[in-house]
Amino acid sequence: MSRFRMYPTLAQQAALLEHCRHARYVWNLALEQWSMWTRDKRPTPSFAEQCRQLTAARAVFGWLRAGSQTVQQQALRDFDRAVRNFYAGTHRRPMWRRADLHEGFRIVGGQASRVVKLNRTWAAVNVPKVGWVRFRLSRAIPAAKSYRITRDRVGRWHLAFAVVPPPIPAPGTGEVVGVDRGVTVSAALSTGELLSCPGLSNREQERCKHLQRRLSRCRRGSNRRQRVRAAIARLYARARDRRKDWVEKTSTDLARRFDVIRVEDLRIAQMTRRPKPKPDPERPGRYLPNRRRAKAGLNRGILVSGWGGLVARLEDKAAGRVEKVNPAYTSQTCSVCGHRAPDNRESQAVFRCAGCGHQANADVNAAVNIAAGRAVSARRETPARISLKREPQLATFA
Template identity: 85%
Template sequence: MSRYRLDPTPAQQAALLAQCGHARYVWNLALEQWSMWTPDKGPTPGYVEQARQLTEARGAFGWLRAGSQTVQQQALRDFDQAVRNFYAGTHRRPTWRRAGVHEGFRIVGSQASRIVKLNRKWAAVNVPKVGRVQFRLSRAVPDAKSYRITRDRVGRWHIAFAAIPEPIPAPGTGEVVGVDRGVTVSAALSTGELLTCTGLSDREQERLKHLQRRLARAHPGSKRRQRVRAAIAKLHARAGDRRKDWVEKTSTDLARRFDVIRVEDLRVAPMTRRPKPKPDPEQPGGYLPNRRRAKAGLNRGILANGWGLLVQRLEHKAAGRVERVNPAYTSQTCSACGHCAPENRENQAVFRCAACGHQANADVNAAVNIAAGRAVSARRETPPVRVSPKREPQLATSA
């Protein structure tokens, strides 16, 4: 909501890359000091001591002094906050930052509000040691006290203002929707809608495969390898942009149409981990097949459909209106009579109840169960489904 495309000149791009290098260098030094702690040694330097060491380093090295002290000190503050979050258990352990991957820095304070509107489409922000850098006014600039400048792997520059938008108000209709996420169908709604996330086209996938083969034949460190890597990164960035666009539009539409949104409580990160190797007991040092290639294809399908990002954005936009439902046996339970059996799911797309004969799309049937909040225990016991008393009794095994 607060991200804009930067348009720096070639000279400004070089200055911005230098600032990114300084911030990354300071972050990695702080991480190295923190990683050297052992039980037999004293505490590692905190932010105050590291800020003093940074002042001494800027006096000793001219290349570091040429950068902005605000950017470098903010990198230390960000690392200190990352360590606090790690000890609090809310975030993972801080990791190393690499050139070409983690390119960015943050500005906090009065400089973040120095924004000049040039015309209807363009504005400029004042970056320390760089000057005024233009960015595209795709929407109104929020009132923020900090911003972050980043560069992706394709070479695009962005500026993001630290402003959290207000949640989307509920429509007040009392409607509840269930969302079943899948690989073939990205999101199936209990209303019967089937939503598909747009990815790379068949022609783009063929080009990606061709570029990956060229990359395998290119010599390490050659200019051809750099060009091929840039072309591959461009395709991946295009797929990521389309996926984010689909997630934003879908989450906004659901938040505006429904009061309560129920989704499966899936742990996407463990689901997309690579399978563990299976040692061969008959052959020491050997391993048995573990279907890692099939699992890799499934992982790509899950990540390409944005399972985690969709729920995350729903919780942001429909705060307090998103409920997580136990996903156990939702795809094997009949949404009409509540009968749960593996034979109900004929294939990936068709659901046919073996008890009442109810037939529907398998993903839509699961979405209806999710909308009803129907959790199934390990014994496949479901809560009783309200059935009209005028309905004729059905045979246990229908044709």
């Protein structure tokens, strides 16, 4: 919500990359100190002690002194916060930062407020020891006390202000919507809408395959290999930008239209795990087929559909209005009579109830069940949605 695209000059790019290298070096050095701790040793240096060590190191090493002390000290503060979050159980263990993958640094304090608006399209931010760097005004500049400058793997620079936008207010209509997430249809709504997350076109997919074949023939460390890798990264970045844009627009639209949004409680990390190998009991050291390639294709389809990003952004924009429903048997249960059977779903897209003959789109039928909060009980039974005194009706098919 508060990220802007930066357009630094070549000289400014070199200076920004130097800041990124210094922040990454200080982070990895602090991580090394923390990783070497054992129970028989003294506690690792605190943030204040590490700042004193940084001051002593800047006095000795000229290349470190040439960088910004604000950038280097903030990297230590970020690492201290990461360690605290790890011990609190809210975040994962801090990891090593790699070149070309973790390029970024943060500016806090009074230096973060040095932002000027040049015109209706452009603004500039004063980065320490870099100067005024232009960025494009795609939205209003928020009032923030810190910002972060990052560089993605394609080479694009971004400026992100540390401001959490307020959630979108509910419309007050009392409407409830169910969202069924799938691979063929990214999101099916209980209103009958079918939403698909855009990705690479057929021509772009063919080009990606062609570039990957060229990459396999390139010599490691060559300039040609770097150019091919950059071309592949641009294609993946294009797909990632489209997916993120779709997630933002879809989540905003749902948060503005409905009071309550119900989604399936899916464990995406467990669903996208690779299958375990199956040892062959008759041939020691050999393995049986486990459909690894088919599972890899399914995992890829789940990840490119933006399942997790959609729910995460819904929880941010519609705080307190997102409910997670047990997904068990929602695709096999009729939304009209409540009959549940595996034969109800004839194919991926067609749902035909064997009890009452109701026919609808399979994803929309599941979304209606999710909107009603219908989930199976411990005995694998669904709550009845028709009168128990009604005589059973035979299904008639043409």
